[in-house]
Amino acid sequence: MRRRVLTSVLAAGALSGVVATALVAGQPDSSEEKLRLSSVADEGPGYAVEDFAYPQADKILAEQGILLKRGDGHIVLAQCGSSPDLLEIYVRHENTDKFCFRTTGPSGYLSLELPAVYGVRTTEYATELSTTVDGEDHQYDVAANSWAPVGETADPEGREHVLVEIVTSS
Template structure:
């Protein structure tokens, strides 16, 4: 079977055209359009844009909790959270205002707060360090695992104290 010259020329031309088209597509895809500076209208955010977030570690719902329960929850890393004492909890802080229960979801955690007249910690499975303020003088109490630890007026200091920090240490 002999392939005619015309057929050879046609096949060679088609292969060449395909190769040229592929090269042009590759080059045009790789070339990006030059970037222009955004106009003021596109650079400003609108009310429908997604809000940006910056973590402040503020305790969510703190104002409502302070109004209802008298405990000021300030900031934390989310690993120590106030919970209802009727639910399972990991540690309980006792004060003249009442008993406040906290859930712990990590081996380490931090919560800054203001709980006046605190006098004890009933601790569960996590060792806790509590920082107290008695008239401008800070003291630190280490609460061991599975034990009740007196603090503030019931502890060594014997003074009414404000619990200002809970830290789970292991």
């Protein structure tokens, strides 16, 4: 029995010596080799970090005149008339009288800049809109499946409001 234990210990010791030699031999000898290996590692792909920026925002701004900034992906710009259940934001705009948004999920968030807002028609989602005018912030809580004046039609002075945020919840 002692012989087996002794043989096992000697075999384990020899194996650890081989592993240690292989590890030492595998280390780069020169500083150039170390630099090359670290450079290859540095060239690898970086980490993906979600910044929630709206995809193709520059193109949409150039083509449609609406600046879409950030969101959670549950409120997206849609072609008006493409579906009966779109959130409609009414505006005084040179190319259109409204912008439409598809809402999904139990809640949604979108920050944007849309000038000359005057009304909203909601879908099955309750909607909170934030506007700004002359440095003042205004909040509008609009019930689901309704139409409401927002911005300049709700402003006693009729000032031009910029829509800066949409939040929806079911």
